[in-house]
Amino acid sequence: MRIFVTGTAGFIGFHLAQRLLRDGHEVMGYDGMTPYYDINLKRARLKILHNYNFTAVEAMLEDQEALESAVGDFTPSVIVHLAAQAGVRYSLENPGAYISANVVGTYNLLEVARALAPRHFLFASTSSVYGGNQRMPFSESDRTDFPVSLYAATKKSGEAMCHSYSHLFKIPTTCFRFFTVYGPWGRPDMALFKFVERILTDTPIEVYGEGKMRRDFTYIDDLVDGIVRLIDCPPEEGKSIGIDGGVIDSVSPVAPWRAVNIAGGQPVGLLEFIETIEKELGRDAEKVLMPMQKGDVRATFADASLLTALTGAAPAGSIDDGVKAFVDWYRQWRDVGQ
Incomplete structure (x- = not known):
């Protein structure tokens, strides 16, 4: 497949792109190379990816024209949106970076997906959306209405925007929630x-x-395996998978949208x-x-039972x-x- 991945100079994006490339897929990476941490580390990751069938675009998510041009030229069947301003503590120091990258940037990419109509759109969310939720383990059916950081609030916003676009434009969408990778x-x-x-x-x-x-620490290879498996599980509107044992599918009743925890529990x-x-x-x-x-x-x-039911595996x-x-x-x- 042709797969468009944002954030390929980042920790998770690098590992995912490398796995997809090794599996024989064609990958275009998109990264703003922001100086949030050592740029040399980011460039070293990209150098490894260039040993494969990999194309890199250096531009910001906020640059709508650059996004449209990159995706339009590549015409991917799958989009995996990993790029974001990360970190809970940094959101106290520079909140504007989170609104710009995580809210505006996600909106821009959703507009691109709207025009492209990919087979599957996947969005990286976070366990932080569970916020003040007191119930454990965290299940995808739990409320996520009490974020305790701006980072979590922007990711919750991203999930909501993804759902609305999925509903309005019938874009199969999976939001996966990461746990301390x-x-x-x-x-x-x-x-x-x-x-x-x-x-x-x-x-x-x-x-x-x-x-x-x-x-709930999650090793990077386990996380990437979960994402790769979920790529082949696009949700269908209102269609819950047949699950025994009380596992609840988070698929939306009005959109081909689903949220999935990726963690070992x-x-x-x-x-x-x-x-x-x-x-x-x-x-x-x-x-x-x-x-x-x-x-x-x-x-x-994390309650990882939905991931296991969907993919047959969970981080271990x-x-x-x-x-x-x-x-x-x-x-x-x-x-x-x-």
């Missing part, structure tokens, strides 16, 4: 990257929520996660316990193996010796 080539602003970097340089690490937080405590890193590095971290930051939640915990990678893979990559990237 980690692995090689990860973002420098994420906890695993920061912890490894600081432990190796004997710098104290800040542990928010006094280490009492729990996260096995949350791990933050201190346990840090202990795994310490064990892999052979060093103890100096921990500075900090209060909860605004916009954070105490725990994330172990934290030990995932942390080891990241540390091995990090040592190579930073040229840090054993």
Whole structure:
């Protein structure tokens, strides 16, 4: 297939594009190369992708003409929208970047999809949309009306816009919700990257929520496998899949639209996660316990039964193996010796 992927210089977009290319698909990547973190890391990812049948366009989501031109020239059958301004904490510092990229940028791409009528449009959302929801594990049928960060609010907005376009223009659309993705080539602003970097340089690490937080960590290869499998599962309006065991399909009654959690449903405590890193590095971290930051939640915990019912699989990678893979990559990237 021809697949248009936004955010291919990013952590998840890079891994997805590489998997699709290895599977023999033709991929066009679209990325604004913003300086939110190290541009050299982004360029190194793209360099690897150029070893395949890959075309890259460097432009912003806010540039409607560039989007229209790229998609019009490529005519993909599938669009995967991963590009976004990410990060809960940064949304406190620069909220305008989230409105611009995540709301305006998503609208622009939906307008392109409206004209193209792809076989499947897939949108990257986040577990953050569950916000103040107290029920766990998080199910796609739970309310997502109480976002506690602007980042979450913009992603909730993206899901809603996708649903309206899906309803109005009959675009089969899947919104997948990510849960704390980690692995090689990860973002420098994420906890695993920061912890490894600081432990190796004997710098104290800040542990928010006094280490009492729990996260449903999802290894990058497991996440990508879920996305690839979902590409072949476009929803049909009002048509729930036949599921036994009480699994609820989130398909819309008025649109070919569905939301799906991609996670293993096995949350791990933050201190346990840090202990795994310490064990892999052979060093103890100096921990500075900090209060909860605004916009954070105490725990994330996914109900992955819908993903399993749709695709026959769910993330199952172990934290030990995932942390080891990241540390091995990090040592190579930073040229840090054993």
